[in-house]
Amino acid sequence: MPTTKKQEVYFGMMMCLGMVFIMTTYNFMLSGMLDVLTPLQMLKEMIIIFIIALALELIIVGPIAHKVVFSLPFKKEKKLYMILTLSTCMVIGMVFFMSIYGLIHASIAGSLTNQHVLTSFFTIFAKNIMIAYPAQILIVGPAVRFLFSRFLSIKQASSL
Template identity: 50%
Template sequence: MPTNKKESLQFGMIMCFGMVLVMTVYNLYLNGMFGKMNLLEGISDFVIGFIIALTLDVFLVGPNAKKLALKLTAKRNNKLYTILAISTCMVIGMAFFMSIYGLVTYSIRNGYHSNYLITDFLSVFAKNIIVALPLQIVIMGPCVRFIFMIYIKSTPNNVESV
């Protein structure tokens, strides 16, 4: 898909936008925050989450997930295995860090009233993985690849002349 750093950043931005949007709405619903927050607070949560997710994607999770996935699929010639491995590694890494972000954000807004930080984190992480993995593999991944191929790869600046 992406063949250079510019395309990789564009692909990552589109993917992060979609995933963070859906996961923000999901987590707000899960925590019963729709009636407690106004639209501006919801948008600010999304923007902050997007910035954090994009930073993680570009600098930490993305490079490490790709290295791991390429090692796991080194002897496979099927591109689908590589795409699924990268997607799965990305979701696990992003869900891990974004669950920490979500737990911290929720605690700042509502206070932290539990003595079970690890259990609470694992609960949030599991709930996020359950939604994020199928969302990434079945819906967001194919949609973003389609958008990328139509609007980014087909632009005159990205088409190489023969």
């Protein structure tokens, strides 16, 4: 949907904001922190996570996902195929990296169980992918595409 680099950044920011809000709230609930943290502490945590997620999306995951999608043998003219394939690649990449962040964060906080590090990582990854993928496909992705298209149409109308 974005056609310029500036639009890609705005689109990425909107996607990250929606996904960070959902996934951070979900992880706060899983860890029992939703009842412990103050709203200001949650906001600070979400800002930090947003910055990390946006950097990962723009610098690592996004470019790799685009390369993978455009190298796959399917009809790229079909908008739905492109959206689903790119969203799938993005979610897998972002959940992978953000699960590493979660593992590091849990380790620092001392909340890791006595499981092996890889077992802990795959547990975190599995819990996050089962929420992140439906959230992206059913909620955040459609909402951001709708809002972004409205933003573009308003911007184009005001420049006439």
